[in-house]
Amino acid sequence: MTVILNLRILSYWRAGTGRNRPGALDALCQRDHDGLPMIPGKHLKGLLRDAVRRAHGVGWTPSLDETTLFGGLDAQADDGLNGTRGGCIRVDSALLPDAERAVLRENPDLIALLFDTRRSTAIGPNGTAEPGSLRFEEVAVPMTLEARLCAVGAVPDGWESELEKALTLVRAVGAQRTRGLGRCILTLEKRGAA
Template identity: 30%
Template sequence: MSTLYLKFELCSDWHIGNGKEAGAYADAMVLKDAHGLPYLPGKGIKGLLKEAFSLCAKNQWFGDNSDALVNQLFGVEEYSGVEAQGMLQISSGRLSDGEQAYFIQHPDAKRYLYRVVQSTAIDHESGVALKGSLRSMEVVVPLVLEAEVTMNTAHPSYAASGLTEELFSRYLSEAVTMITSLGAKRHRGLGQVMVSVQPNSGE
């Protein structure tokens, strides 16, 4: 196994929803872990990475076998629903261990991680807010999250991929530059992010 670390520097408020409402507080709530802390689910990170790698592959950043490499890394889901597991295993993105420990020990401080923003739909002809269109959304303030990306070198596709740990690190570093936003309402300025690859957690 070869592990690299992704650093997500959120530069704006962001929202990944849990599909629930909270009455008068907000119409859309943020996804939180068992300790009430925000995080990026591993499945969502995998989707962002696959989209980024696919864009790079489309532009032949990884040579002639770019499309095959994306399938080897992320797996393939057939129309029949049968999945072929890829070489990558991706953890959820979370606050650093020290930050998690602090918020668990000081639960009252968690409220500073969140705020509520409101928006409304505007009638383009009159310029007046549409009746009943006011919505409130809980968002997470800008912060830094960390995730692990592990390449399974024992995977059957590893030898065929031609990847070395050094080469994969370079490809990953190039691909994450394609990720500039995440979560909901990205076209409205939420979820602006810078992603980088770190050899060790916290570097």
């Protein structure tokens, strides 16, 4: 059985690359090998780790903590890795579902419609734009992405239901989450034979 993390992104969003397009865009979206928007698994793992840590802290996930699921520092570890242990779940990058990818491969001119440009500027204390602060950033339009969660070790019983509780704590993905980008709803879906 495969567990899929569904990311229903409700607003413009951007998983940043740290790169720009000189003279045109100050920030670009992360793209996969087909030029489609994506969110790296490392970014998702960090969001999920934080959500599980917070959920465990308030008792929502009593048998599941972030170290068990995703690995990290563990005072109990005896693995010769300075108190670290690997997690039991691997988080793949979030990509467009296969059906949408197939349509876009057949119609590559549609890919440009998945992106837009967002303009922003810093406003100074006198209420006017700060000199040189105008930015043009590439953003992706709202869409649904999927990421596989793969067991790479012994997973605790009931981890999916506890993780689903923690997912409600993730409100946004990508860059500038606290500034309104990447609002989302995350859910889990089981596919295939048990």
